[in-house]
Amino acid sequence: MNERDHISPEDLSLYAMQALSESEAAVVRAHVETCSVCRDEVAQAAGDLALAALSAEQHPLPESARQRFVERVAADAKTAGRASDAPGVPPVQAKPIRRIYASVQWSLVGAMAVLAFAMLLKIGDLNREMKKLKADEAQQTAHAARAQQVLDVLTAATAQHVLLTAANAHPVPGGRAVYLASTGGLIFQANNLAAIPADKTYELWVIPADGKAPIPAGLFRPDAAGDASVVLPPLPSGVPAKAFGVTMEKATGSPTPTAPILLAGAAPSAGE
Amino acid sequence: MRAGIEEAIGFYITRRHPYNTAWLPVRAHSMTDHPSNPVQAQDRTASINSASSAGDGRGGPGDETLLERVKANDQTAMTDLFDRYAGLVYSVALRVLHDTGQAEDMMQDVFFQLWKNPGSYVHGRGSLGAWLAVVARNRAVDVLRRRKPSHPVEDVVLAANTNLASDVERNRMMEKVREVLKGLPSEQQKSLELAFFEGLTHAEIAAKTGDPLGTVKTRIRTALISLRKAVQA
Helix, strand or coil: CCHHHCCCHHHHHHHHCCCCCHHHHHHHHHHHCCCHHHHHHHHHHHHHHHHHHCCCCCCCCCCCHHHHHHHHHHHHHHHHCCCCCCCCCCHHHHHHHHHHHHHHHHHHHHHHHHHHHHHHHHHHHHHHHHHHHHHHHHHHHHHHHHHHHHHHHHHCCCCCCCCCCCCCCCCCCEEEEEEECCCCEEEEEEECCCCCCCCEEEEEEEEECCCCCCEEEEEECCCCCCCEEEECCCCCCCCCEEEEEEEEEECCCCCCCCCCEEEEEECCCCCC | CCCCCCCCCCCEEEEECCCCCCCCEEECCCCCCCCCCCCCHHHHHHCCCCCCCCCCCCCCCCHHHHHHHHHCCCHHHHHHHHHHHHHHHHHHHHHHHCCHHHHHHHHHHHHHHHHHCHHHCCCCCCCHHHHHHHHHHHHHHHHHHHHCCCCCCCCEEECCCCCCCCHHHHHHHHHHHHHHHHHCCHHHHHHHHHHHHCCCCHHHHHHHHCCCHHHHHHHHHHHHHHHHHHHHC
């Protein structure tokens, strides 16, 4: 390597002193790693730094600094299991005993560390399992409580039973007839009936099971809510009914039903 | 200058990240002359004397002996090393940081790292005191740069030498270094001061002083060479 290949001594001194910029230091570092000549020069320059360090004015140590260091070392020796020498004991004689003792200590420390680590792992597993069980238990408890709530609502005597329908749906007219043929007793209740003109009326009909002509069973008009009822109209007794029907007739009624039949319902057999 | 005391002993390379506290010293290659090196490595090594077995000048154990005992978990030996070099490390850190609390924290940390990992310093091939002084300086500069981020230098190669185990020789070396620096031109003193103790890059120094970059580089280099020559005289 000729001279041109080397870093200048000035830069090597600055490099040893960390007084180059990062980029400059990177160039020097790359060169020094492969150039023993410059590496040695850096070593010399660094040796010069030790001399420069001696120019620093000497100051006494802060109070108790020595004591703090001694205590720190003693604490470390105690923590790490390092044994201190007894005063007056020749180091050469003390070494084998201390080394054996230290070896045993370190072995014990190592074994305890392994055991502690294994126990930590086991504890971790148990903790995870316990957490899972607790989570399952909480989930089951929540499910049971919800089921009980459902049951309580359904069976409560004070519960309100409400049928909800579409808010803007047109109500469907309907009627329920309870008829006792043996006495001719009839109770009819209708709801959701459409309003009818003033000259019209609804008329209920009993359709005899023997095929004879329908029997008028009463006139009625719905109220504002569409509800209406016919209770015990004058009917012959002993006429079994096959069906019931409702038609719209003139206000005074009609002896025969006029189409269309607005409501109709087949009567089940007696007792059904 | 008495052989074995004030001369450079060996060379170490510590490769570290600027903010990494781990020390990873590696034995440097044997010295050879750089083409532009005004001081011949042969001249340096001729006066090098190992400090590994040198004591503290008062009959106390040498650094190597103490470090071996530290490796054997001898707290007393660690305390002896602390007593020997804590003042130097603290003073260097304080000179850079200008904060007694931070300087002590750094000093404590440097020695505690040595206690935790005494093998980070490869004894027998250099001076522990010089190595600690350079480590303290570089770590203090790292703190400075972290406080005011500029251009952190990564993967820096460092070296340290000079036996400082003896109080007498250490004081004599300090006195001599100060004398040499005092005799330098003020521009060289200032440039070295800004680079070494203030942690400025040469570009920052040039910007601060208004001098050309090349001039700043030359001044720093010349100041360091003057120090080197003075201790080898």
